[in-house]
Amino acid sequence: MQDHIARRRGGGHWKHAALGVGLLASLAALSPVVQAAERPIPETTDDVRRVPIPPIDRSHEPIVVIAGGTLIDGRGGAPISNAVVVTQGDRILAAGPAGSVAVPANAARTIDASGLYVMPGLIDLHIHFTQQRCHDFGKYSDSPAGAAIRGVALAEQLINAGITAARDVGTVDDVALRIKEGVDRGIIRGPRVLWSGRIIATTGGHGDEVTSTATGRQKPALGGPSKGANGPWEWRTAVREQIRNLADWIKLGAPADKEELAAAIDEAHSLGVPVAIDSFGKYTDWAIEAGVDTLEHPLAMSNNAVPLMKKHGTAFVPTIIAFDNLLNGGYPTAGIPSGGFYHTHSRRFVIDQRDHLKRVTEAYRAGVPIGVGTDIPFENDERYPDAYFHELDYLSQAGMSNADILASATRVGAQIMRMGDKLGTIEKGKIADILIVGANPLDSLKNLRDVRYVVADGKVVVDGPAR
Incomplete structure (x- = not known):
């Protein structure tokens, strides 16, 4: 794990990493306790947390x-x-x-x-179990219980389409965790779930805005007490809270300070948990340099982003289909018109699908790992599972071969998910x-x-x- 952390940190910000690894090696030579900790654990949970569990006897299983x-x-x-x-x-x-x-x-x-x-089985690396569905949802108030019911319906849609693993990168309360547990216990039908808890954001940033994305409607009580985190130590604390709440992944949102992003990524990696970010522009470059594990969406990427991803081993989950929906039809039931992002302070830029495809092509040619994700915020009763297969079509338009797209949907997706030793082949x-x-x-x-x-x-x- 320490070697993994040192590799992920790379670059001038982490000059102490090699010294730290050397110190651990010296301690290992002196301490049998440290040596024992480095031995592989025979049996762990089948998720990124890899919590040790008692050995399982499968010899009597069918x-x-x-x-x-x-x-x-x-x-x-x-x-x-x-x-x-x-x-x-x-x-x-x-x-x-x-x-x-x-x-x-x-x-x-x-x-x-x-x-x-x-x-x-196929893998979807970017979903939200708690997103809205059905043409009449505007008639009803929402709640975590309502979100959970919608999530169970989505889980059924995914598994019926052959999607056997999914990563939820932003949820209401602990809904995605409970869906994960429901699938694990055989209570509901669905894919294997990895979850990220809520998005960690600055006050008013993406994940903490008081207006609903693209509608301009203010949330009740302006969103209630702020859940934003401010300053490196608050971002570290937010990461620790998510991991305490059993998150498999950490999800960050931009904008944020360079120091905040670096602190959150370092904290998660020190605890053995990977990090995804929904970002744009310079914030993307900062996150990549700090060692973020996956970049979600190709939003307003700089010309430095793909070379940086290649240098630092960052994976890419483009979710092109999500912006196709936004540009070509919007979400009428949510009152969201087509054409782009509206009424959102953290998304003040134009969506350009040609540029998105260009960035995917650039990343593919550079050898950046590319995964399949969908990210459908509304009307997912109609848009799943078609959205997944349309995303594959977009990867094809970006120049990827069928064989490489299938790899992205299976083996590479499992590796990006940090489950490559258990899934994907x-x-x-x-x-x-x-x-x-x-x-x-x-x-x-x-x-x-x-x-x-x-x-x-x-x-x-x-x-x-x-x-």
């Missing part, structure tokens, strides 16, 4: 076999025809050509995937999150819509004919 399909395992090799995948409980036991994989005689179920394509030891579709997605990304089966956490949650 075995599921997927046989006869063409396997696109997500590791970058050629598809494997007539493949077999064996799962037990929530883990993959084996995957490969039929002749090389032993099929247990005591399988609880065998799925005949002949003529179908087997691949890792179909191989021994990984979590059994599997999508089976009716035709080859490498030939056409539209074939991802032809969902036949979805296995999530080892359980068949979508079962049967095309949807």
Whole structure:
């Protein structure tokens, strides 16, 4: 972890990092306690927090076999025809050509995937479970309970589309945490959830404005007591509070001071939690230099941003589809006209989709990791899951190949999510999150819509004919 933190910090602001690592190495040589702390933990929670848990005996869990399909395992090799995948409980036991994989005689179920394509489950890196839906929502007051009900409905939409993991990057209260727990406990159907809690913002910044984005309507009591954080130590405190509340990720908003951004990112990394930022202009450059893990949206990016991302290992989640919705139709049910951001003090710039696509192309050519995210703030009952597949189309328009887009939606997405050792590919030891579709997605990304089966956490949650 210390090595990871040192790499992420890089640059002149963190000259003490190498000294700190050297000191830890010296202490490790002297102290068996420190040495023990560096040993891998055998079993942890299946999220970014990696909390140690007692060993799990999966030997009595049911075995599921997927046989006869063409396997696109997500590791970058050629598809494997007539493949077999064996799962037990929530883990993959084996995957490969039929002749090389032993099929247990005591399988609880065998799925005949002949003529179908087997691949890792899809990942959406930017959602908000608590966003609004339905044409008549303006008639009703909102509450965390109402947001939770909407979130459960969205979780169902996602899993039905083969999206088996999702990162919520801004929620009302602890709604996303409770949806995460509901999925984990089998109470509701949905994807694996990682969550960020509320956006950390300066007073009046993005995440703490008193007017609703693009409508100009003031929030009740001007938003109530300010939740903004001001100054580096308040930003550090806000990060600690989010991690105390069990957040998997930290989400920052701009504008903010350079020192505030650096303090929050440093604090999160020191506690082993990654950071995303919704930013623009110089604030984006400052965050990248400070070691932010993911940049959400290509808003008003400077010409320095992509080179900085490449230098510092920052990942990119463009969410182009979110701005397509805003520009081409707006959100009528929310009273938001088309054309851009309106009535928002923290978004005083023009949206340019051509520039957005240009930045994605630039990042792709530079080798910046690119993930798939949607970020639909309103009417998600109508816009999911189509929004996800439209985002893939936008990545194609930016020049990415089908193979690289599929990687972004699976393996690369898992790596960006900090779950690459557990998700994103179909191989021994990984979590059994599997999508089976009716035709080859490498030939056409539209074939991802032809969902036949979805296995999530080892359980068949979508079962049967095309949807």
